[in-house]
Amino acid sequence: MKRVLEGSQAVAEAVRLARVQVVSAYPITPQTHIVEFLSEYCASGTMNARFLRVESEHSCMAALIGAQSAGVRTFTATSGQGLALMHELLHWAAGARLPIVMAEVNRALAPGWNIWVDQTDSLAQRDTGWIQFYCEDGQEVIDTTLQAYRLAESVALPAMVVLDAFFLSHTYEPVDVPEQEEADRFLPPYEARFQLDTAAPCSFGPLVPPAVYMEMRHDIAKAMETALSRFPGIENEYAAVFGRRYGVVEAIRCEDAEIVFVTSGTVTSTARSLLENLRSRGERLGILKIRLFRPFPVEAVRRALGGAAKVAVIDRNFSFGASGIFAQEVRAALCNAPGHPPVFGFVAGIGGRDVTPELLEEIYWKTKNSDAPEKESVWIGLQEV
Amino acid sequence: MELERSDREFMHPGHVGCPGCGAAIAMRFLLKALGEKTMMIIPACCWSVIAGPYPTTTLKIPVIHSAFETGGAVASGVRAALDMKGDRDTTVVTWAGDGGTFDIGFQALSGAVERNEDFIYVCYDNEAYMNTGIQRSSSTPYGAWTTTTPGKDWKKMRKKNIVEALAAHRIPYAATASISHPEDLVRKVRRAQATGGSRFLHIFASCPTGWKIPSEMAVKIARMAVQTNIFPLYEVEEGLHYTINTKPKRFPVREYFKIQGRFQHLTDADLDVIQKMVDEDWELLLRKAGEHA
Numbered sequence: 001m002k003r004v005l006e007g008s009q010a011v012a013e014a015v016r017l018a019r020v021q022v023v024s025a026y027p028i029t030p031q032t033h034i035v036e037f038l039s040e041y042c043a044s045g046t047m048n049a050r051f052l053r054v055e056s057e058h059s060c061m062a063a064l065i066g067a068q069s070a071g072v073r074t075f076t077a078t079s080g081q082g083l084a085l086m087h088e089l090l091h092w093a094a095g096a097r098l099p100i101v102m103a104e105v106n107r108a109l110a111p112g113w114n115i116w117v118d119q120t121d122s123l124a125q126r127d128t129g130w131i132q133f134y135c136e137d138g139q140e141v142i143d144t145t146l147q148a149y150r151l152a153e154s155v156a157l158p159a160m161v162v163l164d165a166f167f168l169s170h171t172y173e174p175v176d177v178p179e180q181e182e183a184d185r186f187l188p189p190y191e192a193r194f195q196l197d198t199a200a201p202c203s204f205g206p207l208v209p210p211a212v213y214m215e216m217r218h219d220i221a222k223a224m225e226t227a228l229s230r231f232p233g234i235e236n237e238y239a240a241v242f243g244r245r246y247g248v249v250e251a252i253r254c255e256d257a258e259i260v261f262v263t264s265g266t267v268t269s270t271a272r273s274l275l276e277n278l279r280s281r282g283e284r285l286g287i288l289k290i291r292l293f294r295p296f297p298v299e300a301v302r303r304a305l306g307g308a309a310k311v312a313v314i315d316r317n318f319s320f321g322a323s324g325i326f327a328q329e330v331r332a333a334l335c336n337a338p339g340h341p342p343v344f345g346f347v348a349g350i351g352g353r354d355v356t357p358e359l360l361e362e363i364y365w366k367t368k369n370s371d372a373p374e375k376e377s378v379w380i381g382l383q384e385v
Numbered sequence: 386m387e388l389e390r391s392d393r394e395f396m397h398p399g400h401v402g403c404p405g406c407g408a409a410i411a412m413r414f415l416l417k418a419l420g421e422k423t424m425m426i427i428p429a430c431c432w433s434v435i436a437g438p439y440p441t442t443t444l445k446i447p448v449i450h451s452a453f454e455t456g457g458a459v460a461s462g463v464r465a466a467l468d469m470k471g472d473r474d475t476t477v478v479t480w481a482g483d484g485g486t487f488d489i490g491f492q493a494l495s496g497a498v499e500r501n502e503d504f505i506y507v508c509y510d511n512e513a514y515m516n517t518g519i520q521r522s523s524s525t526p527y528g529a530w531t532t533t534t535p536g537k538d539w540k541k542m543r544k545k546n547i548v549e550a551l552a553a554h555r556i557p558y559a560a561t562a563s564i565s566h567p568e569d570l571v572r573k574v575r576r577a578q579a580t581g582g583s584r585f586l587h588i589f590a591s592c593p594t595g596w597k598i599p600s601e602m603a604v605k606i607a608r609m610a611v612q613t614n615i616f617p618l619y620e621v622e623e624g625l626h627y628t629i630n631t632k633p634k635r636f637p638v639r640e641y642f643k644i645q646g647r648f649q650h651l652t653d654a655d656l657d658v659i660q661k662m663v664d665e666d667w668e669l670l671l672r673k674a675g676e677h678a
Contacts, residue, residue, distance in 0.1 A: 021469040022462060050465040055496030059458035062451065062493065066426065066462025069449050072469050074462075092452055196424050196447040196463065198475055203442035205450035207434055 005175045007168040010138040011077065011103045011161070012037035013175075014145030016047050017183035018101075021072035021190075024052035024063040026082060029115045030165040031105040034077040057082035061089035061100075068098040069204055071195035073149065076100070079165065080107030080121045087125065090158075094129025094220060096205055099152035099190075101145065102130075104162045105169045106265070106316075108351040116352020117165035119265070119317035123293075123325040129220050131159035131227055132294040134264040138173040143244055144291075146178070149187055150234050155223040156193060162293075164316075165352065167266040178242060186241045228295040248292040251304040253279070257286025259367050260305055260341075262313040262330055264290045267348075267355050271314070274360045285364060290326060298333040305334060308341045312367040314360070315377065316349040323347075323376035344370070345377035353381065393417055400443040402435040405600025407590035407607060408509045409435060410564045412444075412480070415507060415588075418574035421446060423476045424467075426460045428490055429453035430482030431516040432509075454489040456481040457497030460504040468503075476578055477504040483524035484514045487545050498554045498583035505577050505584045508547065511592035519595040526615075528659055530647045531595075539650060543662065548587050548621065555624035557582040562618065563589040565608035569618055569630055576620075589616045597646020609641045614667040619674065627674035638663050 005013065011034045015023070023042065025035035041047040054060045057078050064074040078086065083104055093100050108118035122132060131152060135141045145161050152159040163169055178186075194202065208216065231248060239245040250268075253275065254260050263271050268289045278285045288304045290297075305311050311334075315324025322328060327345035334340040344367045349355035359381050366378070395416035402409040408431050416423070425448045427433060433450055437443050451459040456479040464477045481490060486508035494506060513531050514520040521531040523545040534540045551559045558580045562570040570588065577584040591607045593600040610616035611631055615638060618630040638660050642648040651659075671677060 022465045024462065024465075048469075050469055052461055052465055053500070054458060054461070055492060055499070058454065059461075059493045059496055062455035062458035063462035063465070065451065065455075066449065066459035066464075067466040068462075070424070070463045070466035070470070072466040088452055089455070196449060198422050198424065198447060201445055201447040203436065203439075203444065203448045203450070206436060206442065206448075207438040207450075209438055212439055 001179070002174050002176050004172050005138055005177070006033060006170060006172050007138045007141055007163055008033035008170065009037050010141040010175050011145055011163070012041065013177050014142045015075045016041050017178055017180060018073060018146060018149050018187055019189065020047070020049055020075040022050050022052065022064065022067035022074045023076065024054050024060045024067070024074070025076050026054055026057045026060050026078070028057070028079045028082040030107060030169050031077045031079040031082070031103065033169065034103055034105070057085045058089060061086045061093065064100050065089060065093055065096060065098060068100050069096065069196055071192040073190040074100050075102070077103035077105065079105040080109055083121050083125060084109065087128070090125055090128035090130055093158045097156040098158060099149070099156055100158040101148050101152055102158070102160050103145065104160045105165050106162060107165050114351045115165065117167060117316065117349070118351050119325070122160060122162045123317050125160070126294055126325070129157060130294060131157055133159070133161050133292055134290060135161060135163045135168065136266060136268045136289065137168065138171070138175045139244070140246060141168065142175055142177065143238065143242065143246070146183060146187055147234060147238055151227055151231055153190060154230055154234070155227045157220070157223050157227060162265070164266045182241050186238055224295040228297060231292065246291055248297040249300045249304060250289040250291065252287040252289065254286035254288060254304045254308065256284055257307070258284040258309045259364060260286040260288050260308040260311050261360070262288045262290060262311060262326060264293070264326060265316065267314055267316060270355055270357055271360055274357045274364070277357070278361070278364065283364070296329055296333065301330060301333045302337045305330070305341060306337065310344060310367050311341050312344045312346060312363055314355070314363065315345065315347050316355070318347055318350065318377070327377055342372055344373045346380050347377050348380045393420070395421065395445045397443045397445065399437070400435050401437055402431065403594045403600070405593040405603035406435065407564050407592060407603050408432060408511060410604070411509045411588045411590045414564070414567050414570050415574055416446065418571040419476055419478065419578060422474050423478055424463055425449070426451055426456055426463065426477070426479045428456040428479070428481050428485040430485050431511070432480060432482070434516060453485055455493055456485055456490045457493035457495070457502070457506065460506070461497050461500065461502045464502055464504050479504065479506045481506070481508055482516070483508060483510045483512060484522045487523045487547055495554065498551060498556050498585065501556065501582045503582055505586065507586045507588060509588045509590040511590050511595060512544070513595050515592050515595045527662060528642070528648055528651050528655060530650060548585070551585040552621040552624040556585060558620070558622060559585040560620040561587045561589070561616065563607045563611055563616060564591065565604050565611060566618060566631070573620065595647070598644065602644070606641070606645070609636065612636045613638045613641045614663055615641060617667065617670055619670065627670070629670065629674050629676065633667065
């Protein structure tokens with residue numbers, strides 16, 4: 001049924017449809033609406049779940065590690081500082097092979113205090129072993145959250161569904177909300193492969209010597225590869241029920257493109273409007289939207305970018321001392337592909353600053369008029385200080 | 386007496402604790418009292434090692450090892466999941482050392498008991514970070530040597546009174562227990578098990594390695610801690626009703642201190658100061674219990 005929903009409520013609706021049994025959360029702007037909706041659902045009986053109102057994000061993730069280990073489906077949401085506080089336990093959740101799903105509303109890190117969008121918080125967690133999806137709109141949020149449960153549970157790894165602060169979390173859009181029967185058809189009840197059980201006592205997470213630890217880590221690496229190869233099949237099943245499909249990446253008019261923008265999140269929508277504008281003026285712009293960031297879809301990225309003369313990566317994040325993080329990943333994906341195009345890195349929209357069509361057009365012309373990148377990342381839209 | 390449970394063992398032989406480990410003795414008694422319908426959370430502590438490396442385990446119950454500061458939180462999640470699965474029979478118990486309880490895990494513990502989560506939190510207290518090699522914790526007593534309070538920098542602060550901190554949360558049940566008083570310990574575990582909501586047990590668990598005592602003295606030292614009123618045995622219901630379980634013998638603390646290597650640097654004057662502290666604490670406890678000295 002089509003409803004006009006805030007992005008945050010799209011997340012909450014998906015969590016309801018996934019029949020999550022334990023929700024744990026700690027308040028932080030701009031994630032808070034998600035767990036407020038879920039609190040309502042739990043209090044009213046709309047959802048049959050326990051809601052743990054813990055005293056920190058660290059305890060939030062710890063509680064979900066406990067609950068998921070005892071064999072139930074779980075959920076939380078956080079942002080920025082909250083995600084940073086969880087960091088230790090993000091590694092733990094992945095290492096323990098627990099398919100916890102979390103919504104992460106991108107928020108800039110302090111100081112100074114900034115509640116607005118910036119992807120550095122979630123991208124700083126790229127090495128924790130979590131699957132990461134980046135969403136463009138409310139429909140994609142609800143669909144991705146349901147898919148995240150299927151994928152996470154199929155490979156026993158946790159998954160993060162990432163959305164932009166305010167531009168997505170607090171924006172109202174028409175969203176097609178699946179019926180419960182349809183959701184159930186796509187997402188069966190959670191069955192843990194291993195769980196705490198007094199009838200079959202096991203020890204989880206004990207001391208592991210070097211003779212075994214490395215193989216356990218290799219298993220996680222293989223599970224990530226499996227996630228990448230298995231996801232298209234899961235999307236096919238999703239499309240069979242709901243008729244919608246997004247791909248691990250979306251290549252928009254890349255076939256004949258001279259310059260391809262690499263985007264993620266809501267910037268993609270702005271880039272789409274610029275693409276129409278520039279195409280009408282004879283400029284051959286394409287867009288590669290990265291939806292699945294971990295595991296990183298190297299082959300899909302190479303395929304989509306292989307024919308372009310130049311690539312311009314737009315990063316709403318930054319790794320100090322290096323460059324924008326998507327740019328790093330794209331360069332790494334391309335470097336072993338013979339004859340790959342040069343990669344121009346641009347940093348824009350940090351800390352919630354608008355990324356306007358005009359700003360993106362500036363990036364387009366800078367890329368078109370330069371023979372080679374002047375540096376790894378160029379910051380766009382800086383004011384004179 | 387709980388001796389009908391004396392033939393039940395929930396530890397396989399072959400734990401990897403040090404000889405005379407009080408924490409191993411405490412675990413054995415705890416599990417005898419709790420029985421097989423128990424799930425245990427073990428945040429980082431000596432028992433992360435004592436339980437044995439993968440793929441072995443010395444415990445016959447399901448165990449989840451967890452991050453250092455998460456004892457209260459992981460238990461909350463396990464309990465919530467069991468509730469959702471309709472399992473009301475299984476006892477959820479967190480088993481943590483003093484570092485994981487008094488220090489790094491205090492926030493998660495406070496949060497869990499403020500929510501009155503339905504679980505038992507047990508702190509086995511060996512009065513320092515023993516697993517990492519005898520570093521000071523906020524449970525380390527006044528006067529103690531540790532590797533981070535060496536020489537003249539021996540610890541000059543009091544041991545944190547964890548039971549009072551928990552009682553201040555007005556939890557249904559909080560109690561102290563000692564490996565030297567197994568019947569009392571088992572009774573308290575069973576009482577905790579029969580009570581709903583958040584329950585806290587503080588078990589005195591001597592550490593021959595860290596306290597620099599002969600391993601055969603482990604239980605005797607623990608008994609002396611009770612007899613000197615350094616570690617009184619008592620229970621608190623709802624944070625209000627105090628019951629003192631052992632008659633005060635009021636042996637001088639000097640006897641307890643002079644046989645432990647960790648206190649050898651203390652002078653008679655230092656021991657007088659400590660005696661005064663112990664006497665003060667005991668008087669305070671008596672007042673709370675409505676008894677008179």
